[in-house]
Amino acid sequence: MxxxxxxxxxxxxxxxxxxxxxxxxxxxxxxxxxxxxxxxxxxxxxxxxxxxxxxxxxxxxxxxxxxxxxxxxxxxRPESWNPQFLNPGSGVSEGRGELVVHMELLNEQLTGVAKTNVIPLGSFMPIWAAVEQKSHQPLLLLMEECVAATTPELHPDSQVYPIIANKGCLLESVKGNSMFLPRYHSSALILYLQSFKLGLGEEVYIHCKLVVWDPADLGETKKTCHYVKDSGSWELLDDPLQSSLCSCCDSTCKSRSKRGVKWESNSQSLSSVLGPLVIVEQNPSSGDSGVKD
Structure with a gap:
């Protein structure tokens, strides 16, 4: 009352x-x-x-x-529900044959494409990547390698900042608080990336090598792994019970499976670039915690 x-x-x-x-x-x-x-x-x-x-x-x-x-x-979340941006009509990064891939920066709520490319240092940059299924059998999209650079094209002398390496290991989850978010479906992936100091105040581009693979044939070279600080270990996004596949993230990941030979010859590796993004210093009065070099 x-x-x-x-x-x-x-x-x-x-x-x-x-x-x-x-x-x-x-x-x-x-x-x-x-x-x-x-x-x-x-x-x-x-x-x-x-x-x-x-x-x-x-x-x-x-x-x-x-x-x-x-x-x-x-x-x-209902199994059938997906945000609108999962049915993309723009932002095509590259297409080969019948495959079309997309990579976009999302807003903070993860409900659509971001309206600004300016990111405060230490905040998160949700990066969404997807391959259109069309008439294909189920596809698994993997981020095999990603680096940040201050140029839209990579050159031998380009200054790069490694983000994902070693066949799908998210290095930034060890250095900071970056992670992969749970998938909506196998053909899309969200990298929840904490911003860094490379090219501060300048244009930065995220260069990724995306791989389309068989969802039923995960392996040390076909995986999506991030480091979970609470457990102090690497975790496989698509099946935590198979997280042993991520143990090579601290060394060198090599192929050991023969099941994927047919897919290896038919799989496609696609290069995609996201940018420009501009990472800026936060207002000192706003406080800054967890910012990494």
Missing amino acids: VPHAARLFLGSCMPSQLNVLPTGEGEANFNYKLADCKFKKLMKGKRLIYKNDLTYRPQARKNPASFIYPIECVYK
Whole structure:
């Protein structure tokens, strides 16, 4: 029970029903769809999260709210649900034969393509890569190698910053807090990359070698691995039970499987470039934690 219950707002919505007592106190009910009231939709792993604020404004709207209460609704992500950007219509990086690949920088909410290419130092750059399935049998997209450079083309004398090496090992997960996010499906991958100091304030380009492979034939040279600091070990993104395939990330990863010979001859390696990106120093007053060289 609150006085002036009609002055409660859920996002942009007024109460859909009011029960007011003679004293002026009352209850406010909100019965709306999640598509209403300006809910913010986010995705985290296998969860869909809808966020909003319940505000109490007993005075005119130009005055600040008396209180703000955060509202969060969490649901399991339906298997059939994918963000809109997973059906890309632009941003083609390269195509060979019938295969078309895409690589884009996503926004912080992972709901679409980023509207800015300026990234504060130490914050994250979600990089999405995908290969269009079309009529192909199920495809597994892997990031075999990725480096950052200050030029859109790599040259022998280019200054590069290694990100992924050794056939799919995310080096940046050892140095900082970078990781691979859970896949929506085998043909797409999100690299959650923490920004670094290379080319600070200048244009930076992410150069990646993408490989299309058989989802049923993972191996030491066909894998996606990141380092998990809590366990102090490397983990295989697509099947943690086979994380032993990542143990070579600390040495040299070599092919040992003969099952993939047929796929090896038919697989495709595609080079893709994302950029320009501009990494800038954060405002000192905002605080800076976990920034790495």
